Amino acid sequence: MKTSLFPALLLAIVVVSTGIALPASAASLQVAPTAVTLTEKQNAGALWLTNTDEKKGLRAQTRIYRWTQDNGEEKLEATNDVAVSPPMIELLAGQRQLIRVIRTGAPPQGAEVAYRVLVDELPGADEPEASGLQFLLRYSVPVFVLPAGDTPLKYELDTRLERNGSQVSLVAGNSGSQHAQIADLTWVDATGARKAVLAGLVGYVLPGQTMRWELPTDTAITAGGHFVARINGEQEEQTLALDSAGR
Missing domain, CATH: 2.60.40 (Immunoglobulin-like)
Structure with missing residues (x-):
């Protein structure tokens, strides 16, 4: 599977249904940190999802893809080399949830390998179809898995x-x-x-x-x-x- 990768960390996804209403608050889902690095000795890293809304819960989905670049274009591909858990989250008002980023195989050789975790806010189950214009968030978080060995990494x-x-x-x-x-x-x-x-x-x-x-x-x-x-x-x-x- 391949999909294009938008360069921004945070994207606003607009879901349009019938009717007219004010947009729902789209800033309640927060993700930290902004990048994850796994060293040779680390099998897992952490992301925290936080619902900053004090009254309303939210739902979110997490997925991870291999991140490559081809002829100047960003690409995401399905992978079994890393995983995220849990993939589906429900956050009550003011709650936060730990998301584990897990390396499932051996570390790479020679150079780091890149992935992206996509965190998508999902429409609320209690939102009526005719609730109008709804703004949902997508976070795209880089994950860098470092290679085996002690050779210092550097960009050129x-x-x-x-x-x-x-x-x-x-x-x-x-x-x-x-x-x-x-x-x-x-x-x-x-x-x-x-x-x-x-x-x-x-x-x-x-x-x-x-x-x-x-x-x-x-x-x-x-x-x-x-x-x-x-x-x-x-x-x-x-x-x-x-x-x-x-x-």
């Missing part, structure tokens, strides 16, 4: 620009053994002047994969400049050196 990014007519994209390849989470992409020109290009989370480049992101049309790529970004949550910015052939 190669970046270049790709032009298609007037559209310019940043292409990033990762030849390392660790994912690279790219955030706060900024262009710094030859004078040191800075311009934010893509704020917040830009996306991930998994080991051995290549991703591309379209840049805003007003991005001015000038001689002598370079991109900087925050990688894997580090406070210090990293320079993304551009391949001269792709400038």
Whole structure:
């Protein structure tokens, strides 16, 4: 099974039924942490689902997929290498529930392997069909299973620009053994002047994969400049050196 993966951690899913009503509160389901890492010695990790509504219960479903990238596109595939438990949850008002992320096989070799846990808020059983517009949440939480051995993991990014007519994209390849989470992409020109290009989370480049992101049309790529970004949550910015052939 394959399904496309939206890059955002949190998605709002709109379920439309007949009638008109105000949207139900969609912020009551909370998931933490925002990512899970399993080392060689860990067979399981934890997610916490919390219902912050003080009056109303909710239902949710959890599923886990192998996460890959193919030709610049995110892919999710069914897997038996990891599991989540329990798959169906009912949370009373103010209640929280532990979700276990379980590695069912041996750790990978050479490089980390990535998965995604999808947490879907389900329509309430007591919601009438004609309740109108209902907003439901989906969380997509990265899970990284680290390989066996003591060799330090690291990302190795190669970046270049790709032009298609007037559209310019940043292409990033990762030849390392660790994912690279790219955030706060900024262009710094030859004078040191800075311009934010893509704020917040830009996306991930998994080991051995290549991703591309379209840049805003007003991005001015000038001689002598370079991109900087925050990688894997580090406070210090990293320079993304551009391949001269792709400038």
